[in-house]
Amino acid sequence: MTALFYIAAVVAVLATVLVITRTNLVHALLYLVVSLFAVAVVFFTLGAPFVAALEVIVYAGAIMMLFVFAVMLLNVSADSPLRVPTSAWIGPLLLVAVLLAELIYGIGLSDHALHAGQVGPQQVSDALFGPYVLGVELASMLLLAALIGARHIASQPESPDLEGPQPSSLGADARAGEGGAS
Amino acid sequence: MAAVSLDHGLILAAILFVIGFVGLLTRRNLIVVLACIEIMLNAAGLAFVVAGARWGSPDGQVMFLFVLAMAAAEVAVGLALAIRFRQSLGRLDVDDADEMKG
Numbered sequence: 001m002t003a004l005f006y007i008a009a010v011v012a013v014l015a016t017v018l019v020i021t022r023t024n025l026v027h028a029l030l031y032l033v034v035s036l037f038a039v040a041v042v043f044f045t046l047g048a049p050f051v052a053a054l055e056v057i058v059y060a061g062a063i064m065m066l067f068v069f070a071v072m073l074l075n076v077s078a079d080s081p082l083r084v085p086t087s088a089w090i091g092p093l094l095l096v097a098v099l100l101a102e103l104i105y106g107i108g109l110s111d112h113a114l115h116a117g118q119v120g121p122q123q124v125s126d127a128l129f130g131p132y133v134l135g136v137e138l139a140s141m142l143l144l145a146a147l148i149g150a151r152h153i154a155s156q157p158e159s160p161d162l163e164g165p166q167p168s169s170l171g172a173d174a175r176a177g178e179g180g181a182s
Numbered sequence: 183m184a185a186v187s188l189d190h191g192l193i194l195a196a197i198l199f200v201i202g203f204v205g206l207l208t209r210r211n212l213i214v215v216l217a218c219i220e221i222m223l224n225a226a227g228l229a230f231v232v233a234g235a236r237w238g239s240p241d242g243q244v245m246f247l248f249v250l251a252m253a254a255a256e257v258a259v260g261l262a263l264a265i266r267f268r269q270s271l272g273r274l275d276v277d278d279a280d281e282m283k284g
Contacts, residue, residue, distance in 0.1 A: 005186045009194045016198055016221055020205030032217055046235040051243045058250055063257050070261040074268050092207035096200050103196040112188035114235045127240040139251040146255030154262035
């Protein structure tokens with residue numbers, strides 16, 4: 001299990017580096033799926049099989065499918081790849097390297113072994129619907145708000161012509177939008 | 183079974199978070215920026231799960247579920263904004279967002 005953890009950790013780090021360096025958007029998203037799978041293996045080796053399954057189902061399944069659909073909908077691959085000049089990478093890399101060194105220093109190398117054994121779905125569910133039931137309700141409200149917000153943002157006017165609209169036609173659109181909403 | 187030390191799990195979470203942060207600072211494509219935010223949220227969730235596994239308690243996994251729900255909500259709204267951005271500006275470069283007037 002320990003070897004499995006380190007192999008999965010190396011795969012996760014390499015795949016994540018590839019995500020932020022690829023210029024082809026679809027390749028980057030597929031590397032992100034690989035990274036999420038590797039993190040799911042890490043969860044499994046840590047004795048959290050329920051969360052490992054959710055990582056695959058929700059992150060790699062639902063969220064990444066949303067990303068890939070958005071890419072297909074937007075036809076982004078036809079864009080010229082947005083290359084950043086190498087000089088723009090140096091400053092952030094140095095600053096973030098300092099941040100990483102501080103984080104590792106703060107974690108402090110000591111010898112806390114992890115708890116042996118699994119924390120299974122039943123214990124997680126008991127905690128989730130026991131002391132954390134208010135959080136579950138808040139998460140449901142957050143998801144409902146996100147659903148309504150995404151629906152509202154993504155589907156605004158049918159014929160926008162936002163570049164140079166006539167004032168009269170803009171007013172007509174607004175009135176039509178109000179009529180449709182009510 | 184688990185002979186992995188707490189520190190190695192937390193260091194993995196820190197490395198993944200920092201990689202996502204570098205991507206957030208250096209990339210210009212809006213979709214990649216959203217993906218980098220996903221990487222950072224996932225790393226934060228990994229830290230929660232590692233800390234929960236340290237004491238064999240389910241609380242870390244519960245917190246990961248909340249992070250998961252928040253990430254799903256964030257990506258839904260973010261991708262809807264990306265679609266509107268593309269429709270009104272024709273590109274997905276975040277540097278173009280300074281022209282966005284209403």
